[in-house]
Amino acid sequence: MPGFEWMGAEEKAEINQVLDQGFIFRYNFDGVRNNVWKAREMEAMLCERMQTQYAHLVSSGTAALSVAYHAMGVGAGDEVIVPTFTFVASVEALVAAGAIPVFADVDDTLGLNPASVESNITPRTKAINVVQMCGSMADMDAIMAIAKKHNLLVIEDACQAIGGSYKGKPLGSIGDAGCFSFDSVKTITCGEGGGIITNNETIYRNAHMYSDHGHDHIGNDRGAEGHPIMGLNYRISDLNAAMGVAQLRKLDDMVAVQRKNKAKLKSALSQFSEISFRRLSDPEGDQGSFLTFMLPTEARTVEINQKLKDAGVDGCFYWYANNWHYIKNWPQIQNMVGSAKLPIHLNDDLPDYTQLDTSASDAVMSRSISMLIKLNWTDAEDRKSTRLNSSHESP
DSSP: OOGGGGOSHHHHHHHHHHHHHSOSSSSOOHHHHTTOOHHHHHHHHHHHHHTOSEEEEESOHHHHHHHHHHHTTOOTTOEEEEESBSOTHHHHHHHHTTOEEEEEOBOTTSSBOHHHHHHTOOTTEEEEEEEOGGGOOOOHHHHHHHHHHHTOEEEEEOTTOTTOEETTEETTSSSSEEEEEOSTTSSSOOSSOEEEEESOHHHHHHHHHHTBTTOOOOSSOGGGOOOSSOOOBOOOOHHHHHHHHHHHHTHHHHHHHHHHHHHHHHHHHTTOTTOEEOOOSSGGGOOOSEEEEEOSSHHHHHHHHHHHHHTTOOSEEOGGGOTTTBGGGOHHHHTTOOSSOOGGGGOTTOOOGGGOOOHHHHHHHTTEEEEEOOSSOOHHHHHHHHOSSTTOOOO
């Protein structure tokens, strides 16, 4: 990770096919595109690789979440359980849909704690947003059992975990709908792009219509298409999809290299007695894009994180202090600040997000450091990533 490390002739060939023979808009204009349909091609590849009936490409991972929520019927006043540790888009997309985020704690998988999920369910709960952070997964058996017990939808955000699996099922395919991001720093990249997968025909139909102003995409005359629902524009272009076609062909090789490099790094760090590692719900399904280790205290974690920076080790993330991924560092979310009045402001009993008790999540996140696993590591870089200080002493 990320896929841009392996961009080359294959991506150029796919993009040039669109430029030389096709048309960059993903829909219609059959007469001028010479049967070049890269979005369709990548969607078919996703269905095969992810073992789902349907796939639909959109313009970003955030767009995938927004479209999935609408396609699943999550909207005004619905509560959706989300983890305290995620990318901020998980919450932004919910708020844009008019729904109410309810934060549940994470455990040592870095995913949703099933006990916290169940304790946060109310009569208004509509769905659980499971976020498969840093290449691995939450305890999906327990979460899916809770969803079934309470008749809740599950949206599986696998934006950071494409290529991983849980007990043989590709991540993203376990819930009612799964979402991927194909931005510039994801495992596979379209430059910008995202995708939704599902086995539910209604969700798929709603997704492809909502992401294109409600077009039903029936027939070959765009101007004559019906519009059964309202929608917005979250379309991907065939240029972006062309890059994704080439990248998706490389996915399994990318994951194999990540896993190999991660195993080497984990073996080297295992010598340090203070270190423990993130719990993997299914070690064989770990995608391998990050190695997360934990230290005994917050103070020791801050110290080691600084040592890694001072040593020039690239790609280390102390998420607890990261303002992209942890609720404690999101004043705009805690105070629900937008450039205009938000739908969530119409709720009389809005939760006070400034008073969230995140102590259980803090106990995990304050002691965790994640190291990005690169595809093109040289032996020298590999050794550098395992050197916590110049004397090779215990950290």
